[in-house]
Amino acid sequence: MAKIRERNRELIIRAASKVFAEQGFAAAKTVDIGELAGVAKANIYYYFKTKQNLYSSVLESVIEPLLAASDPFYEHDDPRIALTEYIRAKVKISQQQPYASKVFASEIMHGAPHLPEDVAEQMLQQTRQSSARIQDWIDRGLMSPVDPQHLLFTIWASTQTYADFDWQITRVTGKDQLEEEDYNAAADLICQLVLKGCEVKSP
Amino acid sequence: MAKIRERNRELIIRAASKVFAEQGFAAAKTVDIGELAGVAKANIYYYFKTKQNLYSSVLESVIEPLLAASDPFYEHDDPRIALTEYIRAKVKISQQQPYASKVFASEIMHGAPHLPEDVAEQMLQQTRQSSARIQDWIDRGLMSPVDPQHLLFTIWASTQTYADFDWQITRVTGKDQLEEEDYNAAADLICQLVLKGCEVKSP
DNA sequence: GTAAAAGCTGACTTTGAAGTCAAGAATTGC
DNA sequence: GCAATTCTTGACTTCAAAGTCAGCTTTTAC
Structure with missing residues (x-):
């Protein structure tokens, strides 16, 4: 299963969509996105270089x-x-x-x-x-x-x-x-x- | 002229409207609002307790x-x-x-x-x-x-x-x-x- | 004219969220 | 089974922006 990466990126993007939609880009906290996605904040930075980057993906x-x-x-x-x-x-x-x-x-x-x-x-x-x-x-x-x-x-x-x-x-x-x-x-x-x-x- | 207060509050609120409209609350910087209003950032805090407060006034x-x-x-x-x-x-x-x-x-x-x-x-x-x-x-x-x-x-x-x-x-x-x-x-x-x-x- | 009050701000402290990292856990390939 | 690779994260550093303050300047009231 080399699909962990794909699956987690998807999970994070989904959680991020919700948080960005509700809070807006600047007010959204990556720690909240992590919590909603069920991963530690640091893990978001393993998959996405920056918050900006994640936002662009969303x-x-x-x-x-x-x-x-x-x-x-x-x-x-x-x-x-x-x-x-x-x-x-x-x-x-x-x-x-x-x-x-x-x-x-x-x-x-x-x-x-x-x-x-x-x-x-x-x-x-x-x-x-x-x-x-x-x-x-x-x-x-x-x-x-x-x-x-x-x-x-x-x-x-x-x-x-x-x-x-x-x-x-x-x-x-x-x-x-x-x-x-x-x-x-x-x-x-x-x-x-x-x-x-x-x-x-x-x- | 006891109207300095009134006039400056108005100036700041007007500038803040623009900045909040363009950037959103979280992304708006009080220093930018000050610049646009023609006053130092600290002066904003003389007229408004917090950024939140200013936003509510706007x-x-x-x-x-x-x-x-x-x-x-x-x-x-x-x-x-x-x-x-x-x-x-x-x-x-x-x-x-x-x-x-x-x-x-x-x-x-x-x-x-x-x-x-x-x-x-x-x-x-x-x-x-x-x-x-x-x-x-x-x-x-x-x-x-x-x-x-x-x-x-x-x-x-x-x-x-x-x-x-x-x-x-x-x-x-x-x-x-x-x-x-x-x-x-x-x-x-x-x-x-x-x-x-x-x-x-x-x- | 002057003293009290109001207005102003540069320089500073605080805060909280972005982003890093080193070390451990899980997964994969053989 | 075990080495290599990928994944994970708690604890940390960095940084930018909110907010404070002491002291200066201007205005007001008499």
């Missing part, structure tokens, strides 16, 4: 699922289906990977100082393609002429808010934590606003 | 404008006008008080550990009243039956995103910083999504 692990959510734009030509699936995918990420979402949000909010330039570029390209896709639907008369970029900002914001600002949301709804039906209700409302709001039609 | 100073934005709900009975004004007010805050928005967002994202309970309660009450107002419009057939709370979450998220995630937004739009017209375009789109999406009518 950030990297978190990017992939976020990027993958854009797939619906390329898989469907019908804007009703594409947008619906996109919104659902985004909400699902908030539901299933709340730590990822928060770490990413925090990184962006502080000016993305640790986001590798090539990743930033990749996300930008993806945004350009998504925008172009929406513009194409507009040009074909399948939805009303909105600014594609602003539409994307709105979708990002309103889907991610369920992970990033969960404290506020659970407090308002009065629930300890959101359930499946809450996420569905959220996705349905956002879909309704976007589809009706942009008068989206099937081709 | 947070407090930031809450008032955020709470005030809800006024349109009480000033207009017409949901078209009330919602439009509400969204515009929220976007305007993102535009004019970006630091306030970020400090608040960061605080909420990490579970609101420094938000005084009475403020949290006040915001909750306001949300309840806003929700009730929306529900009333629904009951009177002035808009389609959406969940008022989720509608509010969406409005909060999509308006605040222009302050909180400005890095992402300026990067996508390719502008160094957003201009008046960008904020107007944002507000218009969000209004369109909400008004059309919820089939809002005038009474």
Whole structure:
């Protein structure tokens, strides 16, 4: 079993995601990450050179699922289906990977100082393609002429808010934590606003 | 002039807002805040007992404008006008008080550990009243039956995103910083999504 | 004009978390 | 089975940032 290394790196990254999400990078303590991962603090430094380094690994692990959510734009030509699936995918990420979402949000909010330039570029390209896709639907008369970029900002914001600002949301709804039906209700409302709001039609 | 105290507290709080917004509480250095405010670090401790204390003052100073934005709900009975004004007010805050928005967002994202309970309660009450107002419009057939709370979450998220995630937004739009017209375009789109999406009518 | 009060700060101490290390424990390869 | 390698960690050092303070400067009140 030469997999001790792999397994422990994974354990530490998972614990670190949670602690970084809850505390932010600067406030997070490596001793806490160790405790949560079930290893001594020193062991973290056996696997990761520095706290920064660990944070970069966490950030990297978190990017992939976020990027993958854009797939619906390329898989469907019908804007009703594409947008619906996109919104659902985004909400699902908030539901299933709340730590990822928060770490990413925090990184962006502080000016993305640790986001590798090539990743930033990749996300930008993806945004350009998504925008172009929406513009194409507009040009074909399948939805009303909105600014594609602003539409994307709105979708990002309103889907991610369920992970990033969960404290506020659970407090308002009065629930300890959101359930499946809450996420569905959220996705349905956002879909309704976007589809009706942009008068989206099937081709 | 017994106003030195008042003026300097204000200067320090203003500088601190910026530094806390950009760096987060833990990463913010009091020496940087002092530099930005034009006073020695030690002087900050003459006016504020601790960094925590200063942060609480900043947070407090930031809450008032955020709470005030809800006024349109009480000033207009017409949901078209009330919602439009509400969204515009929220976007305007993102535009004019970006630091306030970020400090608040960061605080909420990490579970609101420094938000005084009475403020949290006040915001909750306001949300309840806003929700009730929306529900009333629904009951009177002035808009389609959406969940008022989720509608509010969406409005909060999509308006605040222009302050909180400005890095992402300026990067996508390719502008160094957003201009008046960008904020107007944002507000218009969000209004369109909400008004059309919820089939809002005038009474 | 002057003394008391308020404001200011350079130099210092304290603190707590990042990061190191040497030695022991577990695992692997043969 | 045992040597080599990998893994583990308690105890330690380092370091940067919070916080203090004594003494100087400015302002206020009379």
